[in-house]
Amino acid sequence: MKKVLMIAAENDAISGAKVGGMADVIRDLPPALASEDIIVDVAMPNYGYIAQTYNANNIGTVAVKFGANIEIVSVALMPRPRTSVDGNTYLNSQVYLFEHHLFNSEGNQVYCAGSNDRPFADDATKFALFNLAVAQAYIDGLIPEVDVMHMHDWHAGMLVMLRAFDPQYAMLKQCQCVFSIHNLALQGIRPIRDDVSSFAAWFPELTHLLTDEQKAHLSDPRYPNCVNPMKMGIELSDKVHLVSPTYAHEVLMASDHQNGFFGGEGLEASMLDKHNRGDIVGILNGCVYENDNSGVNDSGVNDSGVNDSDVNSAESELTTAKPDKKTANKSINQLLVKSQDTVIKWLGKTDSARSVDQITLARLQQWQMQQINQASSIDFLMTSVGRLTDQKVLLLRQPYPVEANSTGQSLLDAMLIELKRLKPQGVFMLLGSGYHVIAKEFQQVASRHSNFVFINGYDQQLSDELYQLGDLFVMPSSFEPCGISQLLAMKQGQVCIAHGVGGLRDTIKDQQTGWLFEGHNLAHQAEQFIQVLINALSLSNEQPEQYRQMEIAASQERFSWQQVAKQYRQQLYS
Known part of the structure; x- marks a missing residue:
């Protein structure tokens, strides 16, 4: 029996402690690892509410x-x-909760709002103290000895540093140190000194003890007067884990944001050095499939050979999950009503109505009225669910076509025009929240196109229905370490159009379970996206049975956490 302590900022096993994909991993991985005789405890901040709630x-x-x-x-x-993971329930792991007033933010949020002039200031201080407290709790015996300390993202980078350089915590070197990167773009960079949120302010004695060689492991390669917790985790851990094999390759190369490539984000030299030592491992995240462990080979992907009984079984399951045309109108109408109710619920919590919500309600009402008339009901639903960030939607914001950028038309506009041309009764529903400037742009697009329903917020039940009822899921991420949305869509038999990067490339088989587009710059990516969209919509029109077979193939894919757990045991914890 091997014991692992995971140190993480998020955990979706706990209500309110999820922001991104890390939370899904911390929720699903420990019970899967239990089946491999690996017991995982988790250490995280209390955020002012968890201990009391539970x-x-x-x-x-x-x-x-x-x-x-x-x-x-x-x-x-x-x-x-x-x-429950893959139909099995495990209860033998525990959560250590660390309580201090610095760990609490307004509304019991995981992360602080921060400011543009002092990025990460409050959160960096919070996690620096949290890391120090975890190290001390281990030394004091409040946390029993473990075989592996597994740190997640920059929030745990300071703990890797304390293990390596602070004599008080040399005992931590007795256990293996694994560092997982979920998103290399966020690094928690702070000044070395001259700020209350700086390395010297947190660890004044240690600052004086460090040698120049040790300081080199802490400093950011672009900002020599700053420390970089992500770099600490990469350079000072025993193994570095990336959440997909393709992403593990991409981070070895320098980013080129202007041309739409997101790679090492300034830390490619550290990543390449670790890679050359054989200490970088790319393991794809999993997805939960209720009571289904079938069709999985050792790589975690279903075998390519599919017999007739498999197809019949998959088609039967897909028919159950997704309504046929006889009941589609009713289901779509229920989705429209659910969407309206969700937006109205949000409005009830505010003092004044947002313009974006008013446009959304107007579009929903328009389509609901048409839905009553069966001859003009929605016959194709394109969907997207995700954060409104440049990681997710930078491409949709690009001028398109480039030579006509003076018209103000974006790729999202062009996409909706093609949808209207090829699917006159098709609708694109996008559910997401994030940066205000992006929401404002999408609001304006929604006012121009009747076939675009932009729902500016997030609701779990509505998200689930979009995955289940959609015909084509759009995921044009500029980079995607692993991605979960495409897995959730595929599980429900919804084929995807996605950028061929990171985990998207590792999970979608081009023209078999979805479509991938590429491109050597943003303009080329936009052109390829439109062409792939046209191909997908045309296939749905001209060869609906082949499109149906792609939906079945997508629903058959399996990226089981049980298989992920085996790879962790063999490649990370051995």
Whole structure:
């Protein structure tokens, strides 16, 4: 039996502790690893509410020198909330919760809002103290000894540094150190000194003890007066894990944002050095498939050979999951009503109505009225669910075509024009929240195109229905370390159009379970996207049975957490 302690900022096994894909991993991976005789406990901040909500037991406190003060951090312990993975339930892991006022933000949010002039300032201080408290709790015996310490993203980079360089925590070197990167674009960079949120302010004594060689592992290669927690995790851990094989290759190359390539984000030299030592591992994240362990080979992907019984079984399951044309109108109408109710619920929490919500309600009402008339009902639903960030939708914001950019038309406009041409009764529904400037742009596009329903927010149930009822899922991410949306769409038999990067390339088989587009710059990517969209819509029109077979093939794909757990045991924890 091997014991692992995961240190993470997020955990979707706990209500309210999810922001991104890391939370899904911390939710689903520990129970899967239990089947490999690996017990995983998780250490995370309490964020001001978790211990109280889940009746965690206080097991003690740690006292740490942080800056000029001795800070007291409380530690609570609770059983991991019950979670099922692949039909199996595991209850033998625990969650350590660290409580301090610096860990709490307004509304019990995981991350602080921050400011443009001092990025990461509050969060970097929070996680620096959290890392120090975890190290001290381990030294004090509040956390029993483990075989592996598994740190996740920059939030745990300082703990890797303390293990390597602080004599007080040399005991941590007795266990293996694995560092997982979920998103290399976020690195937690802060000044070395001259700020209350700086390395010297947090660790004044250690700052004086470090040699020049040690300091080189801490400093950011682009900003020599700053420390980089992500770089610390990469250079000072035993193994670095990326959440897909393709992403593990992409991060070895320098980014070229102007031409639409996101790679090492300034840390490619560190990544390449680690790669040359044989210490970088790319393991794709998994997806939860209820009560289904069939069709999986050792790589976690279903075998390419499919017999007739498999196809019949898959088609039967897909028919159950997705309504046929006889019931499609009813289901689409229910989706429209659900969307309206969701937006109205959001409006009820505000003092004044947002223009974007008013446009959304107007479009939903228009389509609902047409839905009553069966002759003009929605016959093709294109969907997208995700954060409104440049990672996810930069491409949709590009001028298209480039030579006509003075018209103000974007790729999203062009996409909707093609949808209207090839699917006159088709609709694109996009559910997402994020940066205000992107929401404003999409709001304006929604006002120009009746076949675009932009729902500016997030609702889990509505998201689930979009995955289930959609005919074509759009995921044009500029980079995607792994991605979960495409897996959720495919599970429901919805084929995807996606950029051939990162985990998207590793999970979608071009022209078999979806379509991939590429391009050597943003303009070329936009051209390829439109061409692939035309091909997909034309196939649906001209060869609906072949399109149906692609939906079945997509629904058969399996990226099981059980197979992921085997790879962790063999490649990370051996």
